[in-house]
Amino acid sequence: MKKKLSILMIATIMLVFSSVAAASAQSAPVSYKPSLVHKSGKMAYEHMNYLANVIGSRIASTENETLAANYIEDQFERMGLETEVQPFSYTRRGGIHHSSNIIAYKPGKSSKQIIVGAHYDSVSVGKGVDDNASGVGVMLEVAEVLKKINTPYSIVFIAFGAEEVGLQGSKFYAANMSSEEIENTVGMINLDSLAVGDQMYVYGGLGEEGFIRDQALNIAEKKNLDVETNPGLNPSYPKGTTGDWSDHAPFKTLGIPYGYLEATNWEIGALDGYDQTVEHGGVWHTSNDTLEFIETEYPGRIQEHLSTFSTLLTDLLKFMNKTNTSK
Known part of the structure; x- marks a missing residue:
């Protein structure tokens, strides 16, 4: 009996230790x-892959969205950056839901x-590789x-929660900016869906007619990066601008210049930017938004895009200069 009890105790202790270790x-x-x-682009790819394939789809207010938030927080802290979690709640379809900005x-x-x-x-379909593990990946790489x-x-x-x-997330953050913080903000740069579209773009507006966009285009020209801006074929979206469907919009409403x-x-x-590709139309918000599909249909495109956008954003943040302004 004692021998059986001892074996049981040992097994229990081992289980506890293995659980703690796990x-x-x-x-x-x-x-x-x-x-x-x-x-350039290599670290972004690893972050993108982890978010999309290790965690998977990250629907707002679900456990997977929380896992993604924890991962991003850990990465910022690993870099040694001062990091904060900004929780928020929102009402949708009659219920209260919770998310956070990192x-x-x-x-x-x-x-x-x-x-x-x-x-x-x-969203729930696909794994959100393009929309928007790609944007988070580039942001994390450039931060490092x-x-x-x-x-x-x-x-x-800022990694925004509950955009979809x-x-x-961006509405909550912008709504809680003080007037001093708004005045102190030179601009906002939004990264959304960078991986699969046929062409790479930068948009901008407000404040000196899109100085962030213009500086980005100058960098692209000097570095021979294949980045252009919206050609303005659709009068609803004038040349160089875009629609208010992503996280730049709440900051634009505050009068903060944006780049995208x-x-x-x-x-x-x-001609509204929703059809990302000639062959497959929009990939975002479909079951095609997976690493397997994109790399099969467009071999090398993800790597090229992540490298290009990472290079562009890095140089933009290193050399940005807003002249002739109090900001």
Whole structure:
């Protein structure tokens, strides 16, 4: 009896230790080889892959969205950035739902700030590779590249929750900015759906007629990056601008100049940017928004896009200069 009891006790102790070890392993931040950060797009790809394939679809207010938020928080903290979780609630279809924004702060030469944002939730179909693990991946890579570089402005990196259900995260953040913080914000750069569209774009508006867009286009020209802007074929969306359907919109409403990086195709369909590709139309919000589909149909496109957007955003944040303004 004692022998059986001892065996049982040993088994129980081993089970407890294995459970603790498993819990510790799950809570430990995912680490990547530091060399990846020196190869534009490589680190972004790893983050994108983790969000889409390890976590999966990240529907607003679900456990998977929370797992994605935890992952992003861990990554910002691993980089050594001052990180904050901003929880919020919203009402939808008669119920109260909960999500959060993950915010990381990188000081620069000036206390004036640039906000860089990307939403981390997705819809229920597909795995949200393009929309928007790609944007989060580029944001995280650029945050790591710039963490020790003295940029002209301080940078606030924000991973927004619950974008797919009405821009809830960005609306909450913008609504809670003080007048001083609004005045202190030089611009907001939004990253959304970077992986699959036929062409890479940058848009912008407000404040010196889109200075963020114009500086990005100058960088693209100098570095021979295949990035252009909306050609303005649809009069509803004038040249260089875009619609108010993503996380730049609440900041635009506050009068904060915006820039917006995206991959789509403004020259097909209704000329409104919703049809991303000639062959398959829109990939976002469909079962095709998976790594397997995109890499099979467009081999090398994800790598090219992540590298291009990462290079462009890095240089934009390193050299941005808003002249002739109090900001």
